[in-house]
Amino acid sequence: MEKLEQLYEGKAKKVFKTEDPNEFIIAYKDDATAFNGEKKGSIMGKGVINNKMTELIFTMLAEKGIPTHFIKLLSDSEQLVKAVTIFPLEVIIRNTAAGSVCKRLGLEEGKKLKTPIFEFCYKNDDFGDPMINDSHIIAMELATAKEIETIRDMTYKINDILKPYFFEKGINLIDFKIEFGKTNDGQIVLADEISPDTCRFWDVNTNEKLDKDRFRRDLGNVEGAYVEMLKRVQS
Amino acid sequence: MEKLEQLYEGKAKKVFKTEDPNEFIIAYKDDATAFNGEKKGSIMGKGVINNKMTELIFTMLAEKGIPTHFIKLLSDSEQLVKAVTIFPLEVIIRNTAAGSVCKRLGLEEGKKLKTPIFEFCYKNDDFGDPMINDSHIIAMELATAKEIETIRDMTYKINDILKPYFFEKGINLIDFKIEFGKTNDGQIVLADEISPDTCRFWDVNTNEKLDKDRFRRDLGNVEGAYVEMLKRVQS
Ligand SMILES: Nc1ncnc2c1ncn2[C@@H]1O[C@H](COP(=O)(O)OP(=O)(O)O)[C@@H](O)[C@H]1O
Ligand SMILES: Nc1ncnc2c1ncn2[C@@H]1O[C@H](COP(=O)(O)OP(=O)(O)O)[C@@H](O)[C@H]1O
Ligand SMILES: [Mg+2]
Ligand SMILES: [Mg+2]
CATH class of the missing domain: 3.30.200.20 (Phosphorylase Kinase; domain 1)
Structure with missing residues (x-):
């Protein structure tokens, strides 16, 4: 190809x-x-x-x-x-509070949430990917109510799979962002990527960050974190 | 008393x-x-x-x-x-795009929405009343899933009553913010106020703003707008 x-x-x-x-x-x-x-x-x-x-x-x-x-x-x-065709939505699950949500809502970084936070953001760089909800999505015709339901259900299911998958590899899945698209024959599928660019991964024992936050926050050894995460996933 | x-x-x-x-x-x-x-x-x-x-x-x-x-x-x-006991939530319905939502999402001010936008904000001045959704409310224990459902249902019902009520008085109900509380015996009731401070009211014929936006945007004749709105409601 x-x-x-x-x-x-x-x-x-x-x-x-x-x-x-x-x-x-x-x-x-x-x-x-x-x-x-x-x-x-x-x-x-x-x-x-x-x-x-x-x-x-x-x-x-x-x-x-x-x-x-x-x-x-x-x-x-x-x-x-x-x-x-990508839905212009960033679909986020947060199992532990970290990053923007802490500043926005006064949550303590690292605080494990009682129940996951689920967020939709409007994928639009001009507006800085603002958070939206079902009613915005429907009013702006970004997806139908039925498509939203499919996307939400799949996302929670993905979280339920990923959390133990990473935990076995010594990683706490703090949060992640995924995207969904519709194929030419109308099926809704998980698209884009799942990687240290799009997740927060913290070492279970040390809480060391093994993700893009090392780049965002100038924590050093960015490359090493990506290499380590691939090793864990391959293990 | x-x-x-x-x-x-x-x-x-x-x-x-x-x-x-x-x-x-x-x-x-x-x-x-x-x-x-x-x-x-x-x-x-x-x-x-x-x-x-x-x-x-x-x-x-x-x-x-x-x-x-x-x-x-x-x-x-x-x-x-x-x-x-007030739920620390500002509950917003938007029938027409105006104000903050236009800047945030690039909607045209005055554009009638196909379906209403429903928003929860976390009523907290320190954080500037940030928008949240059901999952934040549940994770932060601001209300239970059942209480959220009651509040959402009541809010849509209130919108369905207020829209024609104001329209008969020559007013387009653009958007409004309400608050809910729980009485000492556990009933969820509409609380706080409904007024030109908490709604956007536009004259049906002229689109003249008859609400607090006259104050926010220095449009003049603020007092006159409040007087006019009371007259319409009393009519
Ligand atoms: N299967 C796919 N078909 C079409 N577009 C896709 C697919 N998977 C991902 N994309 C899109 O391709 C782009 C990937 O590039 P990326 O560099 O991540 O872009 P962005 O800066 O917009 O996030 C994204 O816009 C993403 O939505
Ligand atoms: N029935 C009620 N019982 C207790 N508190 C109420 C009731 N109705 C409204 N309130 C609260 O009283 C306050 C009203 O004052 P207001 O000046 O609007 O306050 P704010 O600046 O916090 O919006 C609000 O915090 C509102 O939530
Ligand atoms: Mg991307
Ligand atoms: Mg008030």
Whole structure:
């Protein structure tokens, strides 16, 4: 399968058409951004790691009944996926309070939540991915009530799979952001990626951060954290 | 019924104990604030108007089956209400996009929404009343899932009553904010006020704003707008 026309270059990946209208190629980059693009940099080896980690996690999720866009790896930094129309939604689950939600609501960073927080954000860089709810999504026609229900159910199910999966690897899954898309034949599938770019991973014993917060907060050893996380997932 | 100890002085009202532990007195003030207290001023006659308007609207809502905290007027600027524990939630319905939601999501001011937007905000001045959703409310234990359902259902019902009620008076109900409380015997009731401080009212023919936006945006004739709205409600 060969890359044809580039459809989109995002902050962390490029998306290419292929000769099959139902399949795209995603090329993972080392570029890293934070705070809606205000902070820019590069994390050596990130593209290869996130490509591989997404393969492993999406394959595991598919085995547990979650439909995903993943088809197969094509190279160290590229994967073949189902072409989808992405819902312009960032779907977030928080098991432990960290990051923006602490500042916004006065929650203590590291406080385990009694029940997960589930958030939709409107995926739109011009507006800084603002938080929205079902009624905004329906009024703005970003998804139907039925699609929202499917997405919410799948997200909670994914959290229920990922939490113990990572815990066995000595990782507390603090929070994560996922995206969903609709294939050409109308199926809603998990799309995009699951990686240290899109999750908060804390070591169970030391609480060491093994994710993009090392880049966001200049904590050092960013590359090492990504390498360590891939090792854990492969273990 | 006499005012005893002052329990709370808010931005627009004072709350007093009475000798009956199930009843409070609310005294409406002329003070006006906007943008989370950044802008301060006074609107002559507002206390009297909002006290009266809340009486009329809460009485009408009660007749249509909405339980409220309102008991009776005590004076031009005071009313007797059921003592409640307020849920720290601002409950908002938007029928037409206006104000903060336009900036936040890029909606055009004055655009009638296909379906109403329903928002919960965490009533907390220190954090600027941030928007939250059911999962935050449950995780933060601000209300239970069942209480949220009651509050949401009552709010949509209130909107369905208020929209035609105001339309008959030549007013488009653009949006409004309400609060709910729990009485000492556990009933959830509509509390606080419904007034030009807490709603956006636009004249049906001219789109003239007849609400607190005249104060927020320095549009002039603020007092006149409040007087006009009371006249419409009394008509
Ligand atoms: N299967 C897919 N089909 C089409 N687009 C996808 C698919 N999976 C992910 N995408 C989109 O491709 C882009 C990935 O690039 P990324 O660098 O993460 O972009 P962004 O900066 O917009 O988040 C995202 O906009 C994402 O929504
Ligand atoms: N029936 C009631 N019992 C107790 N408190 C109430 C009742 N109705 C309204 N309140 C509360 O009284 C205060 C009213 O004053 P206001 O000036 O509007 O305050 P704020 O600046 O906090 O909005 C609010 O905090 C409101 O939640
Ligand atoms: Mg992305
Ligand atoms: Mg108030």
